[in-house]
Amino acid sequence: MNYRFLACAVLLAFAGVFSAQASVVITVGHNDDDDAAPGFSFTNVPSPSDQDAATQAKFAIVDGAKEPNGGGVEKLNDGKTPTEEDQCAENFYFKSGTPGGRLQADLGSAIEIKQINTYSWHPNSRGPQVYKLYASDGAAPGFNPAPRRGTAPESCGWTLIAQVDTRSKDPKEPDGGQYGVSIFDSTGIVGKYRYLLFDIGNTETEDPWGNTYYSEIDVVDANAPPALDKPVAIAAALQTFSFETSDGQCKITFNATADPKMKYWAENKMAPVLAEWYPKIAAFLPSDGFVAPTHYTITIKPFDGVAYTVGTNITVGKKWLETTSPDDAVGCLVHESAHVVQRFGKNKYCTLSPGWLVEGSADYVRCFFYEPQNHGADMVWMRKQNPAKIRYDGSYRYSANFLDWVTQHYDKDIVVQMNTTMRQGKYDESLWKQYTGKTLQELGVEWKSDVLSQLASGDSNQAN
DSSP states (O other), X not given: OEEEEEEEEEEEOOSSSOOEEEEEEEEEEEEOTTTOOTTOOOSSSOOOBSSSGGGGOEEEEEESOBOTTSOOGGGGSSSXXXXXXXXXXXXXXXXXXXXXXXXXXXEEEEEEEEEEEXXXXXXXXXXXXXXXXXXXXXXXXXXXXXXXXXXXXXXXXXXXXXXXXXXOSSTTSOOOEEEEEEEEETTSOOEEEEEEXXXXXXXXXXXXXXXXXXXXXXXXXXXXXXXXXXXXHHHHHTTEEEEEOTTSSOEXXXXXXXXXXXXXXXXIIIHHHHHHHXXXXXXXXXXXXXXXXXXXXXXXXXXXXXXEEETTEEEEEHHHHHHSOHHHHHHHHHHXXXXXXXXXXXXXXXXXXXXXXHHHHHHHXXXXXXXXXXXXSSHHHHXXXXXXXXXXXSOHHHHHHHHHHHHHHTOTTHHHHHHHHHHTTOOOTTHHHHHHSSOHHHHHHHHHHHHHHHHHHTOOOTTO
């Protein structure tokens, strides 16, 4: 975890005929990819609130276009934050390939503003925040509540409050992660305003992916009762716990807010297994210079599916978790934890790794490394499957079986070597011939022939 601190002085024009100088302070909190977690907890910036003054505000696009895959402006003040680092629909962001835009927030009436806090989360260039913040009470002659780009807000009744740019100045420091920006005044009051205008810019223009994922915008009323300044994270905290792995190198956070009754299972069944096995998985899938993530999260969520992993965030389906066996649920999270260690796709210019190999490798870790005694993908399991569906690229357990066969017959390090190339973004199908002397297709044909032969003979020993 790290934070950045900025301070600037600007001229604030307050309501009425007078003006005064005051020091506006901009504090930037930053959690890198490994430390980011639901709840947006920073050491120097408040967590998002679900009862601040912006909750009842009306947000509107003044200029620019919303990204069709993203959430609407209501995501900015719904009191909810994303649970993952790349959750398009839970963030507002301007259309990809466009130069940002302008947003207006109408608080309904002029209030004395204590703070304006903005939050964002993305693993790459859409994480940092770049914008100018203007404010107005709406009383100035010629006030324009919705100035489009090309019109200087200062010319139509707006006051510049702050300029924000949280991008790293060090090219070696990644910009991805979670950001919280808090804008306040050293005198205690930013000003008495009804309207806020965010002139939002790109973080980069090398590709279309430079528009920030804005997760929430809070406005703190200086006269609001203390009870109204309640962070969103409090509700989740009662059903959230963290534990360290056995080697002390990683913290795992489990969020059972969506299904509190699963917290007991997580603490007593899941946590001991992952505490022991995450370091083993990290040691099993090494590569030069690679350090496995030191923090990841597991969140229960209501959706139709089993589980998925994005970066260092695992999401588990509530309905599936309630219907499967406790041991199967743990095995599933071993599979997903393997995805955390795989750490593919961190470089946006990487070649795309084949999905069957990504999932097959994770199931190899689960079925042949973690729980081989359960026969989850070996010939015992194969006997229960439809022979017509046996394909090396059938993904998950089929592909895990294929990888185990290649390991036993051609190259004992094939899983590690393929994982390394995918992690580096350098996977190429020709590597199979380089490592084994045969093409992927040749290996697939030979493996399937061997499997069908064993099925016909009644032999369940894959090593033969």
